[in-house]
Amino acid sequence: MFKKSLITSLSIFLILMIFTSTVKNRTRSLEKKINKTNKEIVVLKKQLSDAETDFVYLSSPAQLKQYLIVLKKKDYSTYDYSKIFHSTNQFLSQSLKETKLIKKTLHEGR
Secondary structure (H helix, E strand, O other): OHHHHHHHHHHHHHHHHHHHHHHHHHHHHHHHHHHHHHHHHHHHHHHHHHHHHHHHHHOOHHHHHHHHHHHOOOOOOOOOHHHOOOOHHHHHHHHHHHHHHHHHHHHHHO
16 A cells, blocks of 8 residues: 555655756746847847937938939939828728829819
């Protein structure tokens, strides 16, 4: 009787110990992957920030005028700022307005 309960207790303890070790190792692996991914995200955010800064600087009107002077372009025309869309939704809403306006003028012309 005593041996049976001792063997049962030791086997349950051994099973739980193996299970705990397995879970711990898997958790450690996941933490390493998460840390690696977080480091990659930080690097990519830095690169994105640098790219945005470069874009803003290189596309500024003053910088574009300097490029035109260097390239000796004389037929330079500015682009109306109101035609620059900051998002796809803004473009779609503007195109819907234009489509409604065109349909309205076509119906009035008949």
